[in-house]
Amino acid sequence: MSKISPALLYGDRAEEALDYYCGIFPDAIVTDRSRYPDGKLLAATLEMGGQTWTLINGYEVPFHESVSFMVSCADQAEVDHYWDSLTAGDGRESQCGWLFDRFGMAWQIVPTRLPELMGDSDPVVAQAAMQAMMGMTKIVIADLESAVEAAVAASGAGS
Incomplete structure (x- = not known):
């Protein structure tokens, strides 16, 4: 134990x-x-x-969102599994990868790619990942990566 x-x-x-x-x-x-x-x-x-x-x-x-449990997910399939399973029935989506299951327990469903991007040494990458995440309910890895690619291209750092 x-x-x-x-x-x-x-x-x-x-x-x-x-x-x-x-x-x-x-x-x-x-x-x-x-x-x-x-x-x-x-x-x-x-x-x-x-x-x-x-x-x-x-x-x-009642459970309260001041306590949540984070599930680290290797890929989008894992994110989708936990997200869909925990929001099914009376669960509900929140923002930035947070959800509440049917008992009211708060969960964070986080692909490992998110902290990698948000912790990138390039501030353009880190900021783009943060901004993309802030606009999401369920975290979609492809959308994070697209936002980062667009920000890097716009900054001229990718040239």
Whole structure:
């Protein structure tokens, strides 16, 4: 178990959340379930994304976007999978790669290409990537790269 790990309250929907996340994240494995005497789930522990998570049935407390979980994605197919899966149903899109799943949990779906471009030593590249991201909901890698290419061409740095 991780020394520090999130423990999340899902009202009375922890079992639903457990099944939901296990269906989205291919590496999710339930490692423990505790039940009340009537059989209802009290809490469950799972390993997901290299992190230990505890989902708890408890009182209803809304999640808030001041806490989010970032999913680092290798390519657009991965971005699309997590974005589409987590916004399905009652999930909702936000901006700059942020979304809220059907439980109200905030997620950031970030292709590894985004921090590469935003951290580029060329300020034209970094600024173009930042501006492109600011105009997006789901991050689209091809659109980031097109914006960077256009900015570099306009600056004359590509000549």
